Amino acid sequence: MREPLPADMFDELCPSSLNPIRFGDKWAALIIRCLEHGPRRFSELRVPLSRVTPKVLTQSLRSLERDGLVRRTVYAEATPHVEYELTPLGRSMLQPIVVACAWTEKHWDELLGARESYDQATRLDHAG
Template identity: 75%
Template sequence: MRPDMFDELCPSSLSPIRFGDKWAGMVLRVLEHGPRRFSELRVPLHGVTAKVLTQSLRGLERDGLISRTVYAESAPHVEYRLTPLGRSMLVPMAAACAWVEEHWEELLDAREAYENAERLDRAG
């Protein structure tokens, strides 16, 4: 798992398509290759707070996209993994990511134009 997988310039951060909340799609992508502990999720999702990540995980669990397993061992821990329903989301997410990559420059240009217009409106 690459620590920079969701860098600020990652196409997924520009996607106008949201699966759940802002972080849900990224959580699903991190879990694509197997179960992860909460602390392991925070590495590639370095921009999310613990509170917001917890809320996102709860929403994904509520919707049946991930499962949460508590291991009551000498060092208790929790793991999150994709359910079959969650795994089925990876195909449409890959299509959305491919679309964003194809239209990356257009999206950036549109956002920049919008922000410039907003600045002019506020100044004028």
């Protein structure tokens, strides 16, 4: 039995939600992180990725599969199921993602400040 993914894996304190460096689509890096320790079923991925709709998660997984980063395996057993796992190419993305998250954590306050300033200026532009 494998360890379940924590529901708060990407909570507010995790810099991944603020990370301006994108790997694939918006959710790709988070999916890759979820698969870091081995294969997972779709329902397991939904726990830490609860902000992602099932449709968007499916699209992101297909995109990662198309790019050769994720392998999808269908098990036609008594209870059929599908698992997703990183390919060697997908595993090679883990280190750059760790570096990007460390950078984001280091610059967290600057990024938040910049976003707040931008959002405030944008609201003023649209208001007047």
